[in-house]
Amino acid sequence: MDPMSRFSVVPSGDESPEGATRPVPLEQLLRRAATGDETAFAELYDAVSSRLFGLVRRVVRDPAQSEEVTQEVFLEIWRHSARFDPSKGAALAWMLTIAHRKAVDRVRSAEASRNRDEGYGASNQDVTHDSTAEAVVERLDAERVHRALETLTPVQRQALELAYLSGYTHTEVATMLDLPLGTAKTRIRDGLIRLRDTLGVTL
Amino acid sequence: MSEDIHALSGAYAVDALDDVERARFERHLAGCPACRAEVDGLVAAASELSVLTEAAPPASLRAKVLAEIATVRPLPPLTAPQAESGDDAVTSAPPAPSQPAAEAAPAESHGDQGRHADELSERRRSRSARGLARGWRVVVAAATVAVLAMGGFTVWRQIDKDPSRALADQVLAAPDATRYGARLAGGATATIVRSTSLQKAVIVTSGMAQPPTGKVFQLWLQDATGHMTSAGLMPGGGDQVVVLSGDASHSKGAGITVEPAGGSDQPTTNPIAFVAFA
Incomplete structure (x- = not known):
């Protein structure tokens, strides 16, 4: 998945x-x-x-x-x-x-x-949308990030998720994704760079 | 060093480095404007992901937070206004250990810390009973409770430019560098990295508290007979990278104790952390 x-x-x-x-x-x-x-x-x-x-x-x-x-x-x-x-x-x-x-x-x-409690996954759905114009704008924001994520390779996405959203180290990520040692950090970096460029992140 | 340290920028931006890698990368960051710029951009990109995980906290949290901040004074701005903004971090050399120290101190007055300290001293009592001889076990004292120091400031933190920095970097990057350590309760960690070829050991801490008022943290090297030799004092608070003084190539272990100001000739308390060079 x-x-x-x-x-x-x-x-x-x-x-x-x-x-x-x-x-x-x-x-x-x-x-x-x-x-x-x-x-x-x-x-x-x-x-x-x-x-x-x-x-x-x-x-x-x-x-x-x-x-x-x-x-x-x-x-x-x-x-x-x-x-x-x-x-x-x-x-x-x-x-x-x-x-x-x-x-x-x-x-x-x-x-x-x-x-770690592993039973969380499915429960992260509890923020409901409302129908105000504000919420629509905000939802578009999230969709924009989703679209940007789709430009990443699956491995980049997985590595980024495991690192940023699950808090694993790049070494752990490499093992979990069966990547050669030292390449997870590259995937994470490449993924972030693509995300940055797609989203047009400015400081 | 053989590996390309620049390649760690992404993992650093998402906190995916272990403590030793993080310490090394932050030292690199101090002298690499390109990496700093890249890290800033990657941090910003990663932070966009949080739009996907948004969730309202329990309503009760708001009152707790507002009650708590009312009891704590915000820290003053740093006295050198540009000190954290890059360029000067390369060349200027203010003795930075004072920064984490200044940061951590006020936190100790608030209630939450007291609670953690209590828990920890309890934990220490039960652990001390099991003794120090347990190799890698790191015994935690109340003094090592993680205070609210520097936690999220990885990207903006001023980098310590103490004279031992180059030596610390060498040890951390040495081909025969071996790590010993453990995560401590309260989120604090201590990792000792030893290179026998360089005859030196370096301690890397994360989230350490300040020593109690009037006390200092003192480092020790243990020889084969169990004798402890002072390896110098180390600052508390936040994240530290400190070279242990003395030749560590034949040492059998290293530890930290809490000692009266100025340090002691021999440990006068049980170590709050000890690792055996197994």
């Missing part, structure tokens, strides 16, 4: 190019948070919590732990808000990077004591 087909198409919270759902740019909310503005941070939370929690839950899988990790992520965002550097990329990508690293750290450390 194509792993990417497991993904549900779900609304994205805040990144519509129109900015219709994001009256205040995330970067500005971060700057205000850096001064201790808790209201701005609450607004930031509302704008990105679904993106961050969803990613964490996909990687961590266990709902209670996902919640815990997400809470740590937000605390870290709050604490480091003054150190966000817009020249390195968008605020959302920065926050997702924090969330991803923490989620990956959590699953890898958890493996020492217990196996």
